[in-house]
Amino acid sequence: MTAELVPTIGLEVHMHLATRSKMFCGCRVAYDARPNSLVCPVCLGMPGVLPVMNKLAVELSVRMALALNCTIPDFAKWDRKHYYYPDLPKNYQISQYDQPLGINGYLDVETPAGTRRIGITRVHLEEDAGKLMHAEHGNYSIVDLNRTGTPLLEVVSEPDVRGAEEARLYAETLRQLAVYLGISYCNMQLGQMRCEPNVSLRIGAGPDGKPLYTPISELKNLNSFRSVERAVTFEIARHRQEYLADPGNYTLAKQGKSTRGWRDDEGISFLQRSKEEAHDYRYLPEPDLVPFVPERAWVEELRKNLPELPRARRERYIKMGLSEETADMLLAEAFVANFWDVFHETLEHHQGAGKWPIKRVLELANNWTLQDVRRALNEKTIDAPSLHAEFAKQLADLVVLVETGVINRNTGAEVFNKMIKAKLDLNPKSAAEIVKEENLAQTSDSSAIEAFVDQALAANAKAVEDYRGGKKASFGRLMGEAMKASGGKANPQLVKEILLKKLGG
């Protein structure tokens, strides 16, 4: 007797674009600045100002739309969306209403139940509002307009999502794509990505054969994947309960759409605005901006320059023999994966490569890119744009120097840092140049190494005595001293052999 209740969920996801400046003025986009320090007459909405479109923001948006398999219409326009709020100085937001820059796409999402294709209704660009904070004491509010005018991309999905986990996976996949393509940093703590699921349940079919639904609830401003899953789970259960309690009345036709907030600490949603209180945004085509009429050739150029998308690339990496974890780490950002590809290819085709099985090449590429390069990125000694193909080739050459025994691993790490420094000084040098200039090549001359070992033994009589007395740990100490005596250049394998021989003798 109970009708089947199928969750029918669409998501609206907002992302701050990774531009240096705001959408319609030259102010910098930053998250740690003093309140109201990143503003100008334009983003303050002063009388007489006019917006000027940020071309990079449009380009990033079109790239995202292309990556989401959208059609890019020949004509897109800007519209004003009106509502009064103190964080919106003009009391309208410049957005795109009925002619957005991307339509009719899809995103494939891997779920435990297999790949799900989620339709993308539209991708459009707008400006973010500022932040209004209510004073804890006293009856006033304060407003920070640094965020006002930050380029905001909105991706609206079809109601194709069928559950809470799927909603989370969709949002995560979208985030991966945006970060990978350098569209957005999607730092959710900073509010760079916000999700708004629209939840409804399909209630079988009505008398006319058309499907019936429970009222749509739009969950506002969820800023973690966990809260997306939890809020949708809660909302599905709530809809089910409300519907079963009053099946004749709890329908979309009767109650329409409402807006709900989410209290993460309590794990409940609450009504913000009912259908009756819905805003009339009075959309108006923006007369201060000319419509966006993309040139076909430009769009095709952007399409052609899209990197291999994460899903296909991941499959290729796994086929190649990388672990899923490694593949995901490389795919976090396209430039890291691009760097890795060049690096790996250079290493594979190196003259000395015959010595190494593919597994070793992967391991090396892995270690160097994921450890050394990642660390340098994190420590900000290098930045993404400097990770170009040329540098990947130079790094591969360095690894070859290590693997063929010209320098040892520690010296390798040192050379790596020097290469970065030389790059920053705009005087790039190859690993071979640095090794030669600083005389860092490894010594494999046995008589020279013997001298270093003797020097270490003579200077550390106590350690020698300990070792011979059975304290094998002292070996490491002596090994280190001998390496130090060589200035770090001795071939560690030979040092070890000679030291063992001498101690044993």
Next chain:
Amino acid sequence: MATTDLTACEIRDAVRRREMSAAEATEASLAAIAALDPKIKAFLAIDADGARRRAADIDRRIAAGENVGLLAGVPVAVKDVLCTANGLPTTCGSKILQNWKAPYNAHVIERLLAEGAVIVGKTNMDEFAMGSSTENSAYFTTRNPWDLERVPGGSSGGSAAAVAARMVPLALGSDTGGSIRQPAALCNVVGLKPTYGRVSRYGLVAFASSLDQIGPFARTVRDAALLLQATAGEDPRDSTCVLNKDQPVPDYLDKLDEPVAPLRIGVPREFFGAGLDPEVEKAVRAALAAYEKQGATLVEIGLPHSTEYAIATYYIVATSEASSNLARYDGVHYGYRSSDHTDMIDMYMRSRAQGFGDEVKRRIMLGTYALSAGYYDAYYKNALRVRRLIRSDFEQAFEKVDCIMGPTTPTPAFRMGEKTADPLSMYLSDVYTVSANLAAIAGVSVPCGFTAAGLPVGLQILSGVFTEDRLLRIARMYEREVDWASRVPPTVAEVRP
């Protein structure tokens, strides 16, 4: 002859040749303002100190042999709808911006300063440029120098009156539906509305963004051309302003005295219908005859959509955009804030209720209604459709004729208070001017005579987009055959020694 009788070109040339100093020109202007403005009330704010400092600076630079620009030492007044960072408020004739000081200069103000102009003050206007008489100013009504009991027209009435009363040779105004041409006609001065996109709107406080254009007031066509020359051209801050590479700014002065021949003048029968004052018609017909005498051909044309539907279309498009543009005046970030509110929504409501005047409120309500869900298609969308028809009316006309002529206004200047009780009759004083804004074309009003009571009449000449150079030449053809510009308003004559 008084210094204030000189044209801008004459002052500029004299200053450049060091026959007159910028300081002298400025003092003459300030003296005229001091003598006349208490009666005429053209200015909302006068910047005597700033003007004197500026003039001294120009004189110093001229002495040093520098080129100080097209407007060297010329006193200019600007409508208070233009943002100026000179310390004077930019009020737009509204209480809601009573003490608001713009933190930046409008593009045209930057241009004036770059060309050596001396800005002497800011002129009165109907609140937010909404009106045709300056009676909607929150401060006071400007008087028509030809009859102090009558209005100067509007909304740029202060600028028109300041030029007509020879307080300044040049002024800037803005024209959304006739706000330059109509007061120019009523005050016996030249007023030009350039093609939409010819002059940057950056720093022009918006009334209706798709219609607003900034343009010059002057006593002569040549001076109007000079001020257009100084202000026209691209500005990366206004996306709707045309790029110079697409529409180069011609030299408007170079061939100004060359008549346009052959000249075909379109005379729309709709511009000579009911409601047109017979004395105005007579003066305009006489002007047309003067053109014929110079060899021009008059061609009767029809602009079927441009009078019957123009006012209705205009009041939907303009009010819709105004309701949006004026949403920002809410008492939160700048401008007037009520002091007796109870909460945020109440603060919005009271600040706007107390800060805006009746006409502004009326138009915000009309526009809000037109954009509301369920009404948008019936009003705004249809208005845009009619706007396209009006534009095509003109495009078709300009295939057959070089320009279109008719009266600028249906009547000469009306008495103060005559139309305030009936907004619709006030709206109809723009009946011949609004279509040029809807069609985005260029238009000018030139003096073409006086009624028996001594009130000025204006001839409106319209021409296609970006043809200001030809439009000015056509206007000049008539101007040099007549002598209306040399007449001195009685108010001005009275204070002369």
